[in-house]
Amino acid sequence: MPCCSVPRCSNAGGHRFPTREDTRKKWIVAIRRLDSRTKKLWQPGPSARVCSAHFVEADYCDDGNAERKLLRDGAVPTIFPFGRSAKEGKEEQSASIMIHLKIFVLTTSTRIAVIN
Numbered sequence: 118m119p120c121c122s123v124p125r126c127s128n129a130g131g132h133r134f135p136t137r138e139d140t141r142k143k144w145i146v147a148i149r150r151l152d153s154r155t156k157k158l159w160q161p162g163p164s165a166r167v168c169s170a171h172f173v174e175a176d177y178c179d180d181g182n183a184e185r186k187l188l189r190d191g192a193v194p195t196i197f198p199f200g201r202s203a204k205e206g207k208e209e210q211s212a213s214i215m216i217h218l219k220i221f222v223l224t225t226s227t228r229i230a231v232i233n
């Protein structure tokens with residue numbers, strides 16, 4: 118059985134990637150996996166899976182069959198128990214600082230333009 122595609126998750130099996138293009142893209146973005154070769158978002162192959170650990174109860178159809186749970190149409194994995202690494206968190210922080218800086222520069226230069 119293929120392993121779960123979520124980085125740092127080693128559970129076997131799980132749900133196949135959806136065939137619907139929009140939902141499939143949401144899954145790819147949600148699991149935040151990068152292709153180590155291209156450094157771009159990883160693309161799932163035909164046997165790629167995402168295990169049930171990344172879905173909430175509400176993502177499943179309530180058909181009373183506990184053995185084989187079916188995902189709802191458009192359900193996207195949202196639970197990533199391993200969280201972000203400290204490095205990723207730092208990068209996100211500096212990115213938001215850059216946005217604040219840009220806004221500051223923009224508002225400052227607008228004010229100067231008005232004065233002149």
Ligand SMILES: [Zn+2]
Nearest residue numbers: 121123126168
């Ligand atoms: Zn998993």
